[in-house]
Amino acid sequence: MKKVFYRGRFIFIPLAVAAFLSLISFVVMQLWNNLLPDILHLGTITFWQAMGIFILCKLLFGFGKGGGRPGWGGGGFMRARMAERFKNMSPEQQEKFKAKMRDRMCNWNDRDRGFGKFDREWNDFKAEGEKKGE
Structure with a gap:
């Protein structure tokens, strides 16, 4: 049964891509x-011509990654990399890094201005790094 599925996907996937491209081209x-x-x-x-415009737009503007830009907000890959790096830093390096990021971000997240989650996020990075290290 599995062999039939594997052979079938080599026929089904190109047909599905062609059908999707045709539908999008018709809509464009x-x-x-x-x-x-x-x-x-x-x-x-x-x-x-519509198909050419669609393909050109995909080449120029990207194919979409789904879920926004990586590393922004809840981006999993960049967040995991950051947690790993933060875990390997000494407390002095962590403080130096925090200060550098505060300067780079123009202190946009200072507690004085009511955005009090900056330190909590750093502790989350540290906790995530410790969980992965176990």
């Missing part, structure tokens, strides 16, 4: 032809 063509000629006085485009 319809949106372009129904909106842009009236708004910007552009000409209409064909299906193949």
Whole structure:
């Protein structure tokens, strides 16, 4: 049963990609032809031109990573790397690093201004590093 699935995916995946690309190209063509000629006085485009525009946009603007930019907010990979580095620092190095980051970030998260989670986040990094080290 597994061999049939493995052989089938080599046929199914390219067909699914082609169907998805065709659907997106059709949507791009319809949106372009129904909106842009009236708004910007552009000409209409064909299906193949729409596919080319879609592929060009994907090449220029990226293929999307899902979930935003890595390392921002809850980015798992960068957060894990940071926790590992922070775990390996001595307390003096940690304080020096905190001060450097505060300077770099223009003290945007100081307790004086009511953003009191800066130190808590550093302790979270330290705790995450200790959990992974066990």
